[in-house]
Amino acid sequence: PGTVWRGGEWRAVTCAGRGGTGRCRGHVQPRCPPLGDGLRVARDPRDDVVFEPVKIGPVTAKNRFYQVPHCNGMGRSYPSSMAEMRRVKAEGGWAVVTTEEVEIHPSGDHSPWMGGRLWDDRDIPVFARMCDAVHAHGALAGCELNHAGVMAANRYSRDVPLAPSH
Secondary structure (H helix, E strand, O other): OEEEEEOOEEEEEOOOOOOOOOOOOOOOOOOOOOOOOOOEOOOOHHHHHHHOOEEEOOEEEOOOOEEOOOOOOOOOOOHHHHHHHHHHHHHOOOOEEEEEEEEOOHHHOOOOOOOEEOOOHHHHHHHHHHHHHHHOOOOEEEEEEEOOHHHOOOOOOOOOOOOOOO
């Protein structure tokens, strides 16, 4: 048994695996039972605090579910997929949804790894698409700004790596 977030509340389901072709976690049948609407699940009142709004500087997150920055391999190469993945998180109830690490200058180029890139104004539409998708579900959008310093490969930009010693 497991739970899913549906319609603004946690609901019980018969299987956390949902329709896989292999065996489910904790089940012996070869396929998961179909996911239904389930039943309302009682929540321990001590956990209510995670569902309360929290003020972060000048903005307020609708709850305390914060999706930490993480790389997904989509970045600048698959911007529509990156925006859609983060939209789904916002739709699922996350209050803050963030990007993966985002390069801020050609001297911190992560190529060949696919993170985000915000070198100039031409890169803004990629992140605007993600922000619009996240905001459409009432979530805040965040960005992990990054400069790799002397560790930057700069295989695309061919710039000289910059670090504090310069």
